[in-house]
Amino acid sequence: MLPGRSRWTPLWVSLSFAAIFIALRIFYRLLFGSFSWIAVGQAALLALPFVAVIVACGLFSSLIDFRKLLVSLSGLKYSRSVGTALTIALASFPTLLAQVKKINTYRTLRGITSRFAVVVPVLEHTVEKSVALAAAMELAGFGSRGQLREANPSPITLEKYSLSFGDHTVLNNVSVSFAPGTVTVLTGATGSGKTSLLESIAGLSQHFHAGITSGTLTLGTINRLRVPPRDTAALIGFVPQNVRLSFTASTAREELEYTLRLHGETMELIPSRVDELLSEYGLRDYADVPVDLLSAGQATRVALASALAASPQILILDEPLADLDSASVSELIEILDRLRTSGMTIVLSEHHTAALQALDPRWLVLEAGEVSEGQFVPASMFPARALPLTSSDLILAVTGLGVAHGKKKVLSDVSFTARTGDIIALTGANGVGKTSLLNALSSTQSAGVVEVLGTDLSTLPAKQKVRLVASVPEQASWLFMSESLAEELEYADKIAGVPADTGLTELTFRSLLSRDVLSSKLLRTHPRDLSAGTQRALAIALQLSWKPGVITIDEPTRGLDPHSRSAMAEVLRCVAETGTVVVFATHDGEFARSLNARIFTVAERTLIHPEQVNA
Incomplete structure (x- = not known):
């Protein structure tokens, strides 16, 4: 509810x-x-x-x-x-x-x-x-007339498999096999086709998204090209990239009940099975909290529990580590190791690969629609700066900021300042209030609590605050208002008062992705059809068009490959040095350190242990 x-x-x-x-x-x-x-x-x-x-x-x-x-x-x-x-x-x-x-x-x-x-x-x-x-x-499995299972865990096999949508070829002549009891990690540049390969195994690419295929794809003896996803729901558990959109029920408890009913669990056994899942995946503390109020990491846990509720033989995960804190990452690694030992076939895509080394996985690279053995290595990386360029000019002053959701106090007495060149990283466990703090920085109504460039935000109408504090939310697509990438970039310049011929927002966007030019095909693409990482870069470029005093970003590296993360870091350094304080929430400690960020931990309902970390 x-x-x-x-x-x-x-x-x-x-x-x-x-x-x-x-x-x-x-x-x-x-x-x-x-x-x-x-x-x-x-x-x-x-x-x-x-x-x-x-x-x-x-x-x-x-x-x-x-x-x-x-x-x-x-x-x-x-x-x-x-x-x-x-x-x-x-x-x-x-x-x-x-x-x-x-x-x-x-x-x-x-x-x-x-x-x-x-x-x-x-x-x-x-x-x-x-x-x-x-x-x-x-x-x-909604609407299935009979769930298919293999008697024993069987390999996933693709033979000369190709996938295209219209005239765009996503996967080209892929031949690869995934053995039971193994973990395979798909790596590759942002938008290289990792999600399409995962959705092909699940059956969505062929049967739901109407992709055009050739070659073969089998799950043991099951022909994936002929059998729709609903009939293999007991065989495959799937955790998508944007888990919030996939929730049918209102709470974690109801979502698990719904999943178990679809899998034919009896009404008598459902309550006890739900309790087991809530305990196993650490969901008890927020089992009855509306899913819309869960943090991104908590929502990922719910989706994982739902995917594993029917004990499938295959588990597919699309960038599962992106929103998890370090403790949750360790827990997920332990879960995956246990599932692999039991004989489950696990295939996942991920840009943040360091933690996955503990699983000794098989590494695959997707490039230009083709799959090869090995781990993705970016073509080039931007060097980290030794020291940021700073000055004594005060940009942001936060004094005694408090945040509450209804009667529940989330944060209290948050105070800090930031000057030209400062980059501030907010870290902490899932659900402690990092996103709430970012939201509060741009929406406060309390006098004297947040001041930017000497202006009290509470004195400004909401529509004018963006000129001082621009925000990029967790789900970047909420900011998109136009029907193509080109229109979105032009619209951002228009509303920010940037001269039409300047193309400032497009220049920023290209810098974030480290691209010299944008193809006409990409410019015609709807913003919501872009990959998750490209959407994130676009949202940041849109908000930077205002040249604000402060920009807040929720998880800036989500969906970005290492090269794009490096490009993002270089742009944010430049932004900070030109007078815009960057404040972001992240679980990517390596990224924060590469920026020489001031790292704060959100815990105990406030900011604790501020630390200047040098790369």
Whole structure:
């Protein structure tokens, strides 16, 4: 259940949308005709059938737990398509109002004044959420008429396998095999096709994303190209890159219950099995917390527990270490080692590979759609600076900052200052409040708590704060408002008042990715279709267009290969030296040290043990 959401929230939301729908019908009727009460009445009457459907959905969603009902319906012969659509609609409907509010928040973070700018992003996020939910349901076995398993763990084999989408070839003539009881790590540059290979093994590329394939891909005796993901849900556990989008239920407990029901677990055994999973994966402390309030690392734990709930023979993970603190990384390594020993086949992609050395894995490199043995080595790296260029000019002063979520106090008495050239890294365990602190730096309403370049942020309207503190959130795509990369870059210059011919945001974006030019194909790409690392670089470039006094970034290296991380570090050094203080939350200690950052630990509800670390 979402924060502040009661049982009847879906009904109130539906009534609000119904009223808006009637008002819009009346407005358009009068816009293209003359005013009369008869015309108003006719417009309202024509809207009533649609309004009845909207209100009925809200009422039923309040009265009935459709998720549990639809799990039972999923195996019926003619119910799968209808059930999938209903589950997606009902899972998305209660969050729609919250989504509109969230988009509005990020519209403000971009410094965009027009409220109409949120219309397209809201629709696109709704579609993105729906597609991710449908994929998650498919992978969990929704609608399967019989789960396939192999009697013994069997190898995954690709023979001359190719995958393309339209005229774009993603994988080219790949021949590789993954043996039971092994761990294989896929490495490669950002956007090299690692996710596509993982989704091919899971069956999403062929059966869900409608990719064009040739060659063969088998799971033991199972022909992956003929068998959809829902029929191998008991065989494969899958943890996607953006786990939040894949949650069907409201809490970790409900998500595990839902998964177990889909796998045919009896109602009598589900509670005890859920308790086992909550304990095994360290989820007890937030088992009943809304998933939207979980940290990225906590959400990853929930997704892992759900993927392993049915004891699959194959586990696929897409960049699982990106959001985990050091303790959680160690725990995951132990889990993977135990699963490998039991005979499970484990295939994962990852840029942060140091911790994985303990598993003695097999390393593969993806480059230009082809797979080869070995570990990815970037073509070049930017040298770290010996010392940052600093001055005595005070940029940021934080005094006694506190953060609370409702009645729960998250942080208190946070105080620090930063000057020209300063880069500050916030580290700490998952869920301690790093993201909350970043958010508070740009949204504080308390007088005298946060001052940037001598200006008290509480004295400014929200839309003007971006000129002093620009923020890049955990999920970069929330900042995107346009339908192509080229439009997004141009729009950023426009709203920040950058001269049209300068191309400042594009220059920053190319610098972050270390590219001399951007191809016309890439410029036409929708921002949400970019790889996770490229999205992160784009979001940072967009916010830097304001030339703010401070920029806050949540996990700047997520999804970036070593070369791109090095390019990111070089840009952030330059940004800091030109007068913008960089404050970021990270689990990537090596990256923070390469920047000569001032490293703070968030713990015990405040900042502790500030430390100047030199590379």
